[in-house]
Amino acid sequence: MSTIIRTENLSFTYPASGDRLALPVFEDLNLEIxxxxxxxxxxxxxxxKSTLAKHFNAVLLPSGGKVWVEGxxxxxxxxxxxxxxxxxxxxxxxxxxIVANVVEEDVAFAPENLGVPSAEIRRRVDEAxxxxxxxxxxxxxxxxxxxxxKQRIAIAGVxxxxxxCIVLDEPTAMLDPRGREEVISxxxxxxxxxxxxxxxxxxxxxxxxxxxxxxxxxxxGVLADGAPREVFSRVxxxxxxxxxxxxTTDLLNELNRAGWSLPLEALSPEACAEVIAAALSAP
Amino acid sequence: MLKDIxxxxxxxxxxxxxxxxxxxxxxxxxxxxxxxxLAQSFLSAGLVLAFLIAVTxxxxxxxxxxxRGLKPMLIFIVFTAVLNLFYTEGGTxxxxxxxxxxxxxxxxxxxxxxxxxLLLVCGAFLLTYTTSPIALTDAIERLLNPLKKLHVPxxxxxxxxxxxxxxxxxxxxxxxxxxxxxxxxxxxxxxxxLIRRAKALIPILVPLFVSxxxxxxxxxxxxxxxxxxxxxxxxxxxVLRFARLDYAAFAAGALLLAGVIILRHFGL
Numbered sequence: 001m002s003t004i005i006r007t008e009n010l011s012f013t014y015p016a017s018g019d020r021l022a023l024p025v026f027e028d029l030n031l032e033i034x035x036x037x038x039x040x041x042x043x044x045x046x047x048x049k050s051t052l053a054k055h056f057n058a059v060l061l062p063s064g065g066k067v068w069v070e071g072x073x074x075x076x077x078x079x080x081x082x083x084x085x086x087x088x089x090x091x092x093x094x095x096x097x098i099v100a101n102v103v104e105e106d107v108a109f110a111p112e113n114l115g116v117p118s119a120e121i122r123r124r125v126d127e128a129x130x131x132x133x134x135x136x137x138x139x140x141x142x143x144x145x146x147x148x149x150k151q152r153i154a155i156a157g158v159x160x161x162x163x164x165c166i167v168l169d170e171p172t173a174m175l176d177p178r179g180r181e182e183v184i185s186x187x188x189x190x191x192x193x194x195x196x197x198x199x200x201x202x203x204x205x206x207x208x209x210x211x212x213x214x215x216x217x218x219x220x221g222v223l224a225d226g227a228p229r230e231v232f233s234r235v236x237x238x239x240x241x242x243x244x245x246x247x248t249t250d251l252l253n254e255l256n257r258a259g260w261s262l263p264l265e266a267l268s269p270e271a272c273a274e275v276i277a278a279a280l281s282a283p
Numbered sequence: 284m285l286k287d288i289x290x291x292x293x294x295x296x297x298x299x300x301x302x303x304x305x306x307x308x309x310x311x312x313x314x315x316x317x318x319x320x321l322a323q324s325f326l327s328a329g330l331v332l333a334f335l336i337a338v339t340x341x342x343x344x345x346x347x348x349x350x351r352g353l354k355p356m357l358i359f360i361v362f363t364a365v366l367n368l369f370y371t372e373g374g375t376x377x378x379x380x381x382x383x384x385x386x387x388x389x390x391x392x393x394x395x396x397x398x399x400x401l402l403l404v405c406g407a408f409l410l411t412y413t414t415s416p417i418a419l420t421d422a423i424e425r426l427l428n429p430l431k432k433l434h435v436p437x438x439x440x441x442x443x444x445x446x447x448x449x450x451x452x453x454x455x456x457x458x459x460x461x462x463x464x465x466x467x468x469x470x471x472x473x474x475x476x477l478i479r480r481a482k483a484l485i486p487i488l489v490p491l492f493v494s495x496x497x498x499x500x501x502x503x504x505x506x507x508x509x510x511x512x513x514x515x516x517x518x519x520x521x522v523l524r525f526a527r528l529d530y531a532a533f534a535a536g537a538l539l540l541a542g543v544i545i546l547r548h549f550g551l
């Protein structure tokens with residue numbers, strides 16, 4: 001599989017301003033995101049997750065090292081629109097990323113900026129809205145929709161650019177459980193059915209467990225990187241970094257501490273139940 | 284309580300008036316305003332009034348919403364009427380009592396002044412009642428397009444207007460939330476002198492402004508992420524096009540203006 005985003009010895013320091021000192025976020029970070037993959041990035045507050053995400057589409061530029069998107073250097077100003085079109089970005093607060101006061105006008109915003117012909121914009125908007133299941137709401141005012149619906153509109157707005165990759169920066173942090181479920185299932189579908197690369201930054205371990213790969217960031221570096229089962233089975237390491245583990249892993253870990261020996265890799269509730277049932281029925 | 288505030292109230296619909304190109308409606312309103320000012324006689328004012336009523340009926344706008352919209356103007360209208368009534372001299376003296384003198388010319392002038400205000404305000408209502416705010420900003424941007432050659436930032440102005448419209452409900456909701464939060468902390472907005480009450484607003488305004496700036500910052504980043512780079516090379520999903528209906532509307536506007544001018548010419 002080819003690489004869509006690659007960071008090369010990436011360092012970034014927030015410049016000093018006023019009486020605030022310069023704040024280094026990361027140093028010599030090397031990370032590759034494979035095309036078509038679903039990567040979750042987790043880590044405690046202030047570990048640089050969001051700062052990293054903003055490097056992926058040239059909202060922030062590296063202080064040192066390089067970020068490559070499809071072979072394009074994000075520091076190259078000529079490639080700026082190309083990069084931003086390929087890497088769509090969805091943020092935490094749905095209210096602060098919706099531009100227009102009609103749903104379909106908002107979804108049309110990005111292709112309008114890119115100078116796409118009117119008929120093609122119409123087609124893309126309809127398709128994007130159908131993909132996220134919000135087509136019936138196309139003439140509604142966004143402020144009357146629920147959080148989950150607004151966030152799906154934001155995803156549709158990015159989809160209308162026809163991106164290869166979508167980076168979501170804690171898209172579910174402000175949503176209720178139902179909204180969270182709506183957003184995550186939409187993202188999963190985009191990845192599985194449309195082959196769009198997804199980078200999901202999240203605080204919810206259960207969401208991270210849905211990914212193909214989990215990257216754990218801590219103090220500006222990568223603490224662990226691998227399939228969710230591998231990463232989450234390292235319970236002690238994650239705890240030390242101030243992170244939770246999924247509830248299933250937590251349960252199995254507690255049982256193990258009480259003298260059982262269960263595999264921590266059983267992530268889904270079903271798998272977890274099966275493992276416990278097997279252990280109980282064993283002689 | 285803040286939820287009741289509506290700016291540029293719009294009644295969605297599918298009537299002929301709603302379907303007109305927003306640019307047509309703005310231009311027609313200008314023609315109508317000129318006609319209102321040219322109309323000096325009962326006959327020509329009647330013609331303008333008939334035009335207004337016809338458009339209101341075509342747009343299926345309930346007369347009640349017109350009168351409700353006029354309510355805040357009432358003081359202003361009464362004030363104008365009284366001023367014109369007492370301070371115009373000419374014609375025959377109708378009433379003379381102590382320092383009050385009312386002439387026939389004053390009566391006439393005050394009547395026309397009030398009628399003119401009513402016609403103007405109702406005409407403007409018709410535009411906002413039948414046109415969505417977003418269509419209006421769009422139309423203003425297109426109409427002012429020639430000014431771009433003079434380096435007037437027309438696109439930026441239209442974008443600011445539409446973003447402001449988009450954030451009005453969001454900020455109203457936020458204000459409501461802040462008021463509740465401050466009330467829960469024991470803030471008192473309802474009693475005390477005017478100055479005290481004005482001071483009580485500070486704990487609402489400060490967090491509101493802080494949050495508005497934060498929102499603006501996030502929105503700017505989100506817009507950049509969606510490839511916004513000003514008005515240059517920008518296309519639109521919905522392209523405004525004049526249709527047969529618009530030409531018919533222009534014809535109606537021209538007839539109105541011609542009618543008023545002819546009546547004025549003959550001194551009617």
